[in-house]
Amino acid sequence: MPSATLKGRHGAAGVTVVEQYDVAADAKKRISLRNATTKYFNIKALSNGYYILEPRVLVPLQTLPARVRKMLDRSVSGLKKGLASPPVDLTPFLKH
Amino acid sequence: MSFRLRMGVPEMEAYWNDLAGRKLQGRLDKHEEKFFKKLAKALGFLAQNPRHPGLASHEIDDLTRQHGIKIFQSYLENNTPAAGRLFWAYGPEQGDITVLAIEPHPEDQKRGAYQRIKLSALPPRKPKSQEPKGGK
Numbered sequence: 001m002p003s004a005t006l007k008g009r010h011g012a013a014g015v016t017v018v019e020q021y022d023v024a025a026d027a028k029k030r031i032s033l034r035n036a037t038t039k040y041f042n043i044k045a046l047s048n049g050y051y052i053l054e055p056r057v058l059v060p061l062q063t064l065p066a067r068v069r070k071m072l073d074r075s076v077s078g079l080k081k082g083l084a085s086p087p088v089d090l091t092p093f094l095k096h
Numbered sequence: 097m098s099f100r101l102r103m104g105v106p107e108m109e110a111y112w113n114d115l116a117g118r119k120l121q122g123r124l125d126k127h128e129e130k131f132f133k134k135l136a137k138a139l140g141f142l143a144q145n146p147r148h149p150g151l152a153s154h155e156i157d158d159l160t161r162q163h164g165i166k167i168f169q170s171y172l173e174n175n176t177p178a179a180g181r182l183f184w185a186y187g188p189e190q191g192d193i194t195v196l197a198i199e200p201h202p203e204d205q206k207r208g209a210y211q212r213i214k215l216s217a218l219p220p221r222k223p224k225s226q227e228p229k230g231g232k
Contacts, residue, residue: 064199068197069197071104071107072183072196074104074106074107075108075195076165076185079104079194082188084105084187084188084194085104085108085109085112086102087101088112088139090101093116094137
């Protein structure tokens with residue numbers, strides 16, 4: 001059987017094990033990560049029962065297109081003044 | 097609980113009025129028709145239950161911090177971020193939801209060209225500064 005140890009996508013050079021522990025999943029099959037450095041992870045569940053957690057970060061605000069940001073800013077400033085359109089009637093557009 | 101949906105002023109309201117008006121007149125093109133269908137469905141979910149699983153609604157902390165009110169993002173299509181997203185907030189009155197912005201922007205012809213990923217790889221770590229050891 002091939003080794004299940006996976007190298008990082010960009011190579012495992014310089015990566016060391018900083019902590020190793022056993023955990024038991026709780027009744028809802030949850031486990032806790034100790035001293036997790038990031039809030040978000042991309043998780044791959046492998047067919048052999050392994051899980052790979054890749055740390056992720058939220059895309060910074062700058063990735064919102066400028067026009068969308070401008071539209072958002074104007075809408076928010078209106079909303080703060082109590083300005084918004086009259087309630088929208090969706091009934092003609094929704095299938096029942 | 098269902099919410100009253102309102103559009104942010106002035107752009108979002110103008111956009112919705114234009115799109116809805118042309119929909120009723122049957123003057124939307126193929127792409128607009130497809131987009132409007134998703135938009136109307138998402139708005140329907142939003143009005144019924146902003147936490148509807150199909151919307152994958154979540155607060156955007158950066159925008160909340162920047163504007164001082166809680167701003168949420170919802171997807172127009174389940175599991176397809178490229179389908180577009182809505183930005184909304186509660187208010188101005190209780191029981192109201194105001195749609196603040198929409199992506200893709202109506203004026204942008206490059207629909208689907210944006211890099212619409214929710215999460216990205218971690219930025220490279222800064223090398224640890226060389227601190228003198230054992231200097232208590």
